[in-house]
Amino acid sequence: MGRWEPDTRGRLLHAALELFADQGYDATTAAQIAERAGLTKTTLFRHFADKREVLFQGQPALVAVAIAGVESAPEGATALDLLRAGLLALCEAHVPEQQEIGRQIDRLIAASPELKERAIFKRSAIAAALETTLATRLGDRRLAGVLADLGVRAYYEGFSLWSDTRRDDKLADVVADELAAYESVLPQVTGR
Amino acid sequence: MGRWEPDTRGRLLHAALELFADQGYDATTAAQIAERAGLTKTTLFRHFADKREVLFQGQPALVAVAIAGVESAPEGATALDLLRAGLLALCEAHVPEQQEIGRQIDRLIAASPELKERAIFKRSAIAAALETTLATRLGDRRLAGVLADLGVRAYYEGFSLWSDTRRDDKLADVVADELAAYESVLPQVTGR
DNA sequence: GTCTATACAATGATAGAC
DNA sequence: GTCTATCATTGTATAGAC
Numbered sequence: 001m002g003r004w005e006p007d008t009r010g011r012l013l014h015a016a017l018e019l020f021a022d023q024g025y026d027a028t029t030a031a032q033i034a035e036r037a038g039l040t041k042t043t044l045f046r047h048f049a050d051k052r053e054v055l056f057q058g059q060p061a062l063v064a065v066a067i068a069g070v071e072s073a074p075e076g077a078t079a080l081d082l083l084r085a086g087l088l089a090l091c092e093a094h095v096p097e098q099q100e101i102g103r104q105i106d107r108l109i110a111a112s113p114e115l116k117e118r119a120i121f122k123r124s125a126i127a128a129a130l131e132t133t134l135a136t137r138l139g140d141r142r143l144a145g146v147l148a149d150l151g152v153r154a155y156y157e158g159f160s161l162w163s164d165t166r167r168d169d170k171l172a173d174v175v176a177d178e179l180a181a182y183e184s185v186l187p188q189v190t191g192r
Numbered sequence: 193m194g195r196w197e198p199d200t201r202g203r204l205l206h207a208a209l210e211l212f213a214d215q216g217y218d219a220t221t222a223a224q225i226a227e228r229a230g231l232t233k234t235t236l237f238r239h240f241a242d243k244r245e246v247l248f249q250g251q252p253a254l255v256a257v258a259i260a261g262v263e264s265a266p267e268g269a270t271a272l273d274l275l276r277a278g279l280l281a282l283c284e285a286h287v288p289e290q291q292e293i294g295r296q297i298d299r300l301i302a303a304s305p306e307l308k309e310r311a312i313f314k315r316s317a318i319a320a321a322l323e324t325t326l327a328t329r330l331g332d333r334r335l336a337g338v339l340a341d342l343g344v345r346a347y348y349e350g351f352s353l354w355s356d357t358r359r360d361d362k363l364a365d366v367v368a369d370e371l372a373a374y375e376s377v378l379p380q381v382t383g384r
Numbered sequence: 385g386t387c388t389a390t391a392c393a394a395t396g397a398t399a400g401a402c
Numbered sequence: 403g404t405c406t407a408t409c410a411t412t413g414t415a416t417a418g419a420c
Contacts, residue, residue: 003403004403010265025395029395030392030395040405040406041395042396042398042405042406043403043404045396045397046403049396051394052394057343078383079380079381080381080383103407115309116313117313121308121312121314123316124312124315124316141375142373142374142377143377143380143381146345146374146377146378146381149342150381153341155247157337171255180332182334182338183381183382183383185332185334185335186378186381187270187382188335189271189335189338189342189378190375191270191375192274195386195387195420196386196387221410221411221412222413223420232389234387234388234390234414235386235388237413237414241413242412242413245410286407386420387408387418387420388416388420389417390415390416391411391415391416392411392413392415392416393415393417394412394413394414395410395411395412395413396409396410396412396419397404397410397411398407398408398409399406399409400405400406400408401404401405401408402404402405
């Protein structure tokens with residue numbers, strides 16, 4: 001289907017994961033990643049704005065999925081229903097293989113402040129997108145913001161539990177449990 | 193009190209703000225900032241890990257203040273009392289001049305993805321610190337996390353309101369109002 | 385203990401050829 | 403879409419001056 005090997009971005013991700021596992025993130029140059037994928041540094045930076053984005057290339061699609069999930073919720077849905085619809089869509093976008101890749105990436109993030117900063121930026125991008133959609137549906141910016149924070153927290157905490165201690169459960173269930181735990185703790189905030 | 197001009201970091205911040213206002217963040221080099229402050233690039237990087245940190249140098253102190261605020265709350269304080277104590281301390285650490293500097297920095301952040309990423313990282317650092325302290329006092333990680341998100345949101349939204357439309361009010365009051373608004377909206381999340 | 389001089393590796397941008 | 407080549411800038415490292 002063309003003069004070059006297909007799936008350039010995927011090949012770059014794969015090459016990066018191997019090299020980072022061997023040498024660490026900092027000790028690996030963009031040129032090395034490109035070379036292992038059979039490309040040059042210039043080409044890598046044509047596909048990704050920076051070295052970090054090679055690892056986070058999956059996130060934008062997740063955001064779109066979450067938004068679509070909220071938007072496809074039925075008309076009479078409650079605030080919490082909308083949030084759950086978004087999270088469910090998000091979770092179902094994960095294929096089982098991503099559990100292992102996710103673990104790998106999480107380890108790299110934990111070891112690199114540079115990656116941690118980008119990871120938090122991505123997390124906040126999901127929250128912001130969720131907030132916007134929820135605000136449209138609910139007509140209440142504050143409620144939307146609070147809900148988005150809650151949902152994103154449930155998603156990240158859930159993902160972490162899922163890949164650490166609940167590997168055989170479905171991600172959607174773990175996240176739903178986490179969200180339910182927040183619900184049951186909220187009355188303590190309001191003052192009972 | 194020494195052989196050199198005092199307040200090196202403050203001078204660098206001042207120089208950076210002037211140059212960024214003139215030329216924008218991207219078009220200003222670290223060397224230019226240093227030169228305007230009467231220093232060299234080497235010295236700038238001795239004081240700050242990177243160019244962005246010149247702008248965010250105030251944040252670490254704010255984190256310490258917020259934590260101290262929570263820790264100094266009386267023994268019988270409720271979860272919400274603890275959060276309010278932290279936020280109050282945070283707000284009172286702001287001197288009036290910081291309203292204008294804060295506005296300036298916010299404009300720069302809005303115009304630069306690079307700065308936005310760092311700003312979000314700083315926000316999350318405040319949330320994480322708050323969460324840790326609250327968890328210690330409350331003995332409940334989940335509650336602490338949810339509370340920290342809520343508090344940090346109130347602080348940032350409050351700051352934004354304060355510098356945009358409520359300049360003459362006290363920051364602490366604006367933030368307290370914002371937090372109260374979240375409290376009143378929370379029952380809608382629990383499901384009434 | 386803070387600053388400077390110099391040299392250096394890596395990022396990321398850019399222009400032009402295939 | 404990729405490559406070669408070149409480039410400015412970031413940020414580091416070293417060794418020394420006051």
